[in-house]
Amino acid sequence: MNKKLIRWDFWTGVTLLAIVVFGLFLIYPLFSLFITAFQDPETGAFTLGHFAHFFERKYYYQSMINSFSVTTCVTVLAIVIGTILAYFMSMYKVRGRNMVEICIIISLLSPPFIGAYSWILIGGRSGILTQWLQNSFGIEFPSIYGFSGILLVLTLKLYPFIYLYVSGALKNIDSALIEAAESLGCSGIRKVFTVIVPLITPTILAGALMVFMNAMADFGTPMLIGEGFNVMPVMIYSEFINEVGDQANFAAAMAAIMVFITSVIFLLQKYIVNRKSFTMSSLRPIQVGELHGIQNVLMHAGIYLLVSLSLIPQLVVIYTSFLKTRGAIFVDGYSLDSYRTIFSSLGSAIQNTYMFSTGAIIMIVFLGMTVAYLTTRRKSWLTEVIDTLTMFPYIIPGSVLGITLLLAFNDEPLLLSGTAFIIIISLVIRRLPYTLRSSSAILYQISPSLEEASISLGASPLKTFFKITAVMMLPGVMSGAILSWITAINELSSSVILFTGATKTMSVAIYTEVIRASYGTAAALSTILTITTITAMVIFFKVSGRKDVTL
Numbered sequence: 001m002n003k004k005l006i007r008w009d010f011w012t013g014v015t016l017l018a019i020v021v022f023g024l025f026l027i028y029p030l031f032s033l034f035i036t037a038f039q040d041p042e043t044g045a046f047t048l049g050h051f052a053h054f055f056e057r058k059y060y061y062q063s064m065i066n067s068f069s070v071t072t073c074v075t076v077l078a079i080v081i082g083t084i085l086a087y088f089m090s091m092y093k094v095r096g097r098n099m100v101e102i103c104i105i106i107s108l109l110s111p112p113f114i115g116a117y118s119w120i121l122i123g124g125r126s127g128i129l130t131q132w133l134q135n136s137f138g139i140e141f142p143s144i145y146g147f148s149g150i151l152l153v154l155t156l157k158l159y160p161f162i163y164l165y166v167s168g169a170l171k172n173i174d175s176a177l178i179e180a181a182e183s184l185g186c187s188g189i190r191k192v193f194t195v196i197v198p199l200i201t202p203t204i205l206a207g208a209l210m211v212f213m214n215a216m217a218d219f220g221t222p223m224l225i226g227e228g229f230n231v232m233p234v235m236i237y238s239e240f241i242n243e244v245g246d247q248a249n250f251a252a253a254m255a256a257i258m259v260f261i262t263s264v265i266f267l268l269q270k271y272i273v274n275r276k277s278f279t280m281s282s283l284r285p286i287q288v289g290e291l292h293g294i295q296n297v298l299m300h301a302g303i304y305l306l307v308s309l310s311l312i313p314q315l316v317v318i319y320t321s322f323l324k325t326r327g328a329i330f331v332d333g334y335s336l337d338s339y340r341t342i343f344s345s346l347g348s349a350i351q352n353t354y355m356f357s358t359g360a361i362i363m364i365v366f367l368g369m370t371v372a373y374l375t376t377r378r379k380s381w382l383t384e385v386i387d388t389l390t391m392f393p394y395i396i397p398g399s400v401l402g403i404t405l406l407l408a409f410n411d412e413p414l415l416l417s418g419t420a421f422i423i424i425i426s427l428v429i430r431r432l433p434y435t436l437r438s439s440s441a442i443l444y445q446i447s448p449s450l451e452e453a454s455i456s457l458g459a460s461p462l463k464t465f466f467k468i469t470a471v472m473m474l475p476g477v478m479s480g481a482i483l484s485w486i487t488a489i490n491e492l493s494s495s496v497i498l499f500t501g502a503t504k505t506m507s508v509a510i511y512t513e514v515i516r517a518s519y520g521t522a523a524a525l526s527t528i529l530t531i532t533t534i535t536a537m538v539i540f541f542k543v544s545g546r547k548d549v550t551l
Contacts, residue, residue, distance in 0.1 A: 010462045014370045015382055021367065022389040025425050029404035030259070030392070036252040036407050050253035063235040064257070070147060070222075070231065071215040074154045078211045079204060081155070082162025085306065087192070088299055089163075090170040093290045095300065100307055102537070107310035108160035109483075109533050111490040111507055113220025114526045115153040117514050118313035119144050120225060121320055121523075126329075145227040153221050156310050158211045165207035169200040209269040216262060217397030219493040220511060232258050233399045237497065240403055252407065255400040262395040317526040325520035338520035342509075342528075346521070348502070349509040350528065356420060356505060357488040360427035365481050367428075368435030369473055373465065375436075376443045377451075390433050398493025401426055405498065418500045426494040431484040438480040442473050482540040486533050 040047045054060045094100065122129050123144035130141040142148065178195065219233040226234060236258065240251035291299055324335040342350070375387045396404075405426055409416035416422040446469060454464040492507040499508050506529050513522035 011370075011374060011378055015374060015386070018367065018371045018374070018386045019382070019389075021428075022386065022392075025405070026389065026392055026429055029401075029408035030396075032408040033252050033259075033400075033404040034256055036249050037256040038253075039249055041249045050250045051257070053250060054254060054257065059230075060235065060254070063230040063232050064261075066147075066229055067216060067231040067233075070150050070154070070229075071212055073151055074158060074215040075208050075212045077151070077155045078159040078162050079208055081306065082159040082207065083166050083200075083204060085159070085303065086163045086166035086170060087196075088303065090167055091289060092299065093288055094303060100303060103307045103311055104160045104163060105537060106314065106530075106534060107157065107307075108164075109486045109490070109537070110157075110314060110530055111220065111492060112153055112157040112218055113224055113492055113507070113511060113514075114317060114529070115157055115313040116149070116221040116224040117510070117519075117522060117526065118316040119149060119153060120514075121316055121519065122312070123149075145225050146229045149225040150222050150229065150231075153225070154215050154218060157221075158214055160310075161210045161214070162204065162207040165203050165210075166200055169203035170196075173199055205269055205272055209266065212265060213262060213394065213397075216258075216265075217399070217493060219397075219399050219496065220507075223511075224514060233397060233493065236403065237399055240497070248403075248407070251403065255403050258397060258400055259395065262397065266395045314530050317523045317530065320519065321523035321527040323520065323523075330519070338524035341521050342524050346504075346509050346525065349504045349506050349525075352420070352503060353489050353506040353529075356424050356427065356503075357485050360424045360431065360488055361481050361485045363424070363428050364432050364435050364484060365477060367432060368439045368481075369470060369477055372436050372439030372443055373469065376440050377448070390436050393429050393433050396430075398426075398430060398491065399497060401430060402494035402497030405494075417498070418503070420503050423495055423498050423503055423505070426498060427488045427491060430491070430494065431488055435477065435480050435484055439473060439477055442477065443469075446472050479540055482536055486536045489532060490529065 037050060038046055038048070040049070088094065089097065089100070119127075121127055123141050124130060127141070127144070133139040133141050144152070173196065178191065217233060219237060222229065222231045222234050223237070232254065236251055236254045239254060240248055290296075320330060321338055322334050322336070323330045324333040325331065325338065371386060371390075374383045393401075405422055406417050408414075409422060416425075450468055450472075451461075451464050454468050455461060459467065489505075490507055491505070492511060495505050495508050496511060499505065504512075506525055510522050510525045510529070513519075513525065
């Protein structure tokens with residue numbers, strides 16, 4: 001009998017730490033969610049009553065239908081817009097290409113609820129454009145509220161996912177395939193649909209999953225401009241806030257339904273991609289061509305118009321943050337009063353945002369690098385379990401994660417609700433998978449022979465990791481961490497459920513200020529968030545040495 005079944009060393013500790021983190025802060029909360037969903041609030045007995053209540057009342061199940069309708073439409077529009085944009089940007093010479101790409105990335109990384117808020121300022125009942133059209137021409141601007149408004153905001157926010165994925169795929173297509181098709185008489189639009197589209201279909205599906213999951217999970221946009229068009233995240237939030245305590249079981253049942261839906265979509269996408277996936281390597285990348293005449297004018301006009309629409313939210317909030325306000329109304333003249341107000345009364349929210357996000361990123365970088373090393377270099381059944389667990393955050397919407405953490409850690413012995421730690425943990429759980437994936441990709445590019453050479457010269461495996469492997473991984477990991485940090489400072493869905501007065505973040509403060517119709521302070525906070533995002537993007541390009549972002 002082997003007396004030493006486990007070899008205790010640094011990597012054993014990391015393995016156990018990863019299992020504890022995912023087990024305690026992901027699996028256990030999900031388990032608590034499902035237990036609560038099937039539990040009678042008074043007797044604690046097993047019941048299907050909450051699910052029956054959901055499907056019996058049209059008021060509730062209509063929110064699921066609404067979520068599917070808006071999410072499906074957003075995904076289809078994002079695929080069409082993102083693919084066409086990627087095609088023209090990759091195939092033809094576009095003036096100001098680098099600046100266009102930076103603008104696209106900024107529109108992707110800024111929170112969608114800022115887009116919703118901006119379009120209220122532009123096209124709301126008292127919006128700038130609404131009032132101008134009404135007073136000047138007697139024209140009534142179409143309503144920005146409801147299904148159409150949500151569709152507009154989310155499409156402009158999420159099409160960059162498809163653009164980035166498809167742009168990366170088009171770079172891997174060998175021009176020999178295009179030339180072969182043309183030599184056989186296949187050209188023009190036919191060439192695009194018979195050669196290029198089939199080659200990039202797996203990539204489009206991967207991007208479509210990201211769009212679908214983000215649109216399905218978005219809370220801020222439909223909350224601000226839905227106006228009766230209820231979707232699942234808003235319904236779950238409303239029910240949980242209204243029935244918090246012993247009556248939170250129905251909200252838990254709705255959250256469980258949403259987790260089931262996203263899980264099915266995720267597994268279906270993985271199945272389709274696995275069947276259609278293949279490897280491409282371009283020995284001769286596609287040569288960039290150039291359009292002339294009216295075609296060139298139309299292409300540039302279309303690209304610039306699309307990017308301008310995508311950037312409108314950022315430009316509007318920056319401009320309105322400097323306007324004078326009287327209550328909820330902007331008046332003539334400019335002022336810094338909105339900034340004075342937020343720094344005097346909401347300064348803690350700004351401080352919390354940076355502290356929580358930075359704390360989360362430090363944990364993410366450490367866990368991302370070490371766990372990625374375990375799953376790629378030191379494979380075992382335990383690391384396989386960890387690798388599987390890392391997939392779960394992909395399918396859990398932020399609002400659902402917030403509810404699961406509150407249900408799991410609202411009592412002794414682990415009373416975490418109301419603390420900063422629970423918000424940091426939610427950020428770590430949501431963002432860790434992305435750093436893990438990028439870290440694993442970097443490790444596959446580093447030859448194990450480098451580590452073997454170090455060990456053969458007398459260095460321990462642990463010293464080799466920190467002195468050799470980690471140093472080589474760090475530039476790529478840090479550039480990925482900056483992108484994760486940007487998404488962390490913009491997080492709303494889970495934070496709006498987990499925050500207290502002492503742990504409010506900028507995104508939550510913006511949301512609450514808009515709800516209160518305090519548009520000046522909301523614009524000032526949004527401007528700070530936008531400038532932070534742009535600054536972090538500049539740092540990303542400096543650190544990574546890249547001129548673009550690929551997914």
